[in-house]
Amino acid sequence: MKNFQIIRALSAASAVSNIKKEKEAMFIAGGTNLVDLMKKNVVAPDKLVDITALDLKQIEFLKGKVSIGALAKNSQVAEDKAIKEKHPLLAQALAAGASQQIRHMATVGGNMLQRTRCSYFYNTDMPCNKRVPKSGCGAIGGVNRMHAIFGASESCIAVHPSDMCVALAALDANVLVEGPKGKRQIKFTDFHRLPGNTPEKDNTLEDKELITSVEIPDNNFTKNVHYLKVRDRSSYAFALVSVAVALDLKNDKINDVRLAMGGVAHKPWRLTEAEEFLKGKTISEEIFKQAADLAMRGARGYGDNDFKLTLGANSITEALTIAASK
Template sequence: MKNFQIIKALSAKTAVTNLSKETDAKFIAGGTNLVDLMKKNITAPDKLVDINGLDLKKIEFLKGKTVIGALAKNSDVASDKTIKENFPLLSLALSAGASQQIRNMATVGGNMLQRTRCSYFYNTDMPCNKRVPKSGCGAIGGSNRMSAIFGASESCIAVHPSDMCVALAALDAVVTVEGPKGSRKIDFKDFHRLPGNTPEKDTTLENKELITSVEIPENHFAKNSHYLKIRDRTSYAFALVSVAAALDLNGKNIKEVRLAMGGVAHKPWRLTEAEKFLKGKEVSETVFTQAADLAMKEAKGYGDNNFKLTLGKNAIVEALTIAASK
């Protein structure tokens, strides 16, 4: 790791200003991903702007929405009584991610910005377009068991690693950011990018922008929701496939539904066609299987990860079945 400077920001505005003055600087909060990347020389900023002192840790329950500060710890959000009552899907997803020690340090904003765990990205001796643009994608034609089955490109088949983000995508969250041009809001579905020919860009954040909060609109999914994470081992492993399922039921009739998948794309993958199909249908294994078939119709394997095509379908059916049975 090369030497770097660190300064503490006193407000979101000064944090953005400090970052804007530097050609190679990054924000740091919990550092659970950034420090690893610095140790491996995948990223090597000259300066870090410490934002831990900013007033962005609150969880506020307002009329029609809940606002979670970007510096709220993953563990605090997951264990918050009102979050568990109103948004159990988010609590379940957060609790499924990483270890308790990491959740105690990791922040909501940092979770959103974590980089892929693709082995080629972390191995600086191997080609990776996300790490070194135009160097190639080692996973295509290489070891790609963990790789994407949706939305990939010839430049990159890496997946986004977050569990929390899959739940936020399903819950129609909105991200608030502060930048040199002021504040703006980004629909969560538009926050992360597909790789295209610029896989080094993970999000639609503009230069020097800082995440300040995430808003979740009020909904009626609290009773019938489930987060299913399938992984190689129960503790501290990233998802092979995950599914966030949320249903608003009237008896057995599906009034509204939200579905998103993790471990399958460069971003949390929202299953909008399956949602449209399920709306108005009655709960049944047949209907859930039909929805899963529809959701997986565009999926494509790359060899080692072909098993995800079957696993993904089964996971969707299981997540919906568990959510509906609560």
């Protein structure tokens, strides 16, 4: 790890002002991913702007929405009584992520910005277009058991590792940011990017922008929800496949539904076609299987991860079944 300067910001405006002065500067909060990347020499900032003193830790229930500060800890949100009651899908997804110790350090904003856990990305001796553009993708034709089956490109087949982000994509969240050009709002489903020809760009943040909060609009998904995470071991492991399901049921009929997957793409993968198919249907195993088959259309394996094509469909069916039974 190279030497770097660290300064502490006391406001969002001062944080943005300090970071825009230098090209190789980054924000740091919990540091649960950034510090690992620095130790591996995957990133090497000259300056870190510590934003932990900013007043961005609040969870506020406002008219028509909940606002969650970017510095709220993952454990704080997951254990919040009102979040559990009004947005249980988010609480479940957060509880499935990492370990309890990491959840006590990791922030909402940091969770959104975490980089892929692709082994080729972390190994600086291997080619990786995400780490070094136009150097190649070691995972294509290499060991790719954990990799994407949706939305990949010839440049990159890495996946986004977050559980929280899958739930936020399903819940139609919005991201509020502040930067040198002022404040703006981004739909959560537009926040993360597919790799295309620029896999080094994980998201749609503009240069030196700071996430200040995430907002979730009110909904009726308070009971029939489930976050299913399929992984190699029961804790502290990233998803092979995950599924976020939220159902609004009336007399066994699906009035509204949200579906998203994790561990399958460069971003949380929203299943809008399957959602539209399910609306108005009466719940049944056959209907859920049909929705799963529809959701998996266009999926492609790369060898080691071909099993995800079957696992994905089965996981969607199981998650829908569990959510509907609550």
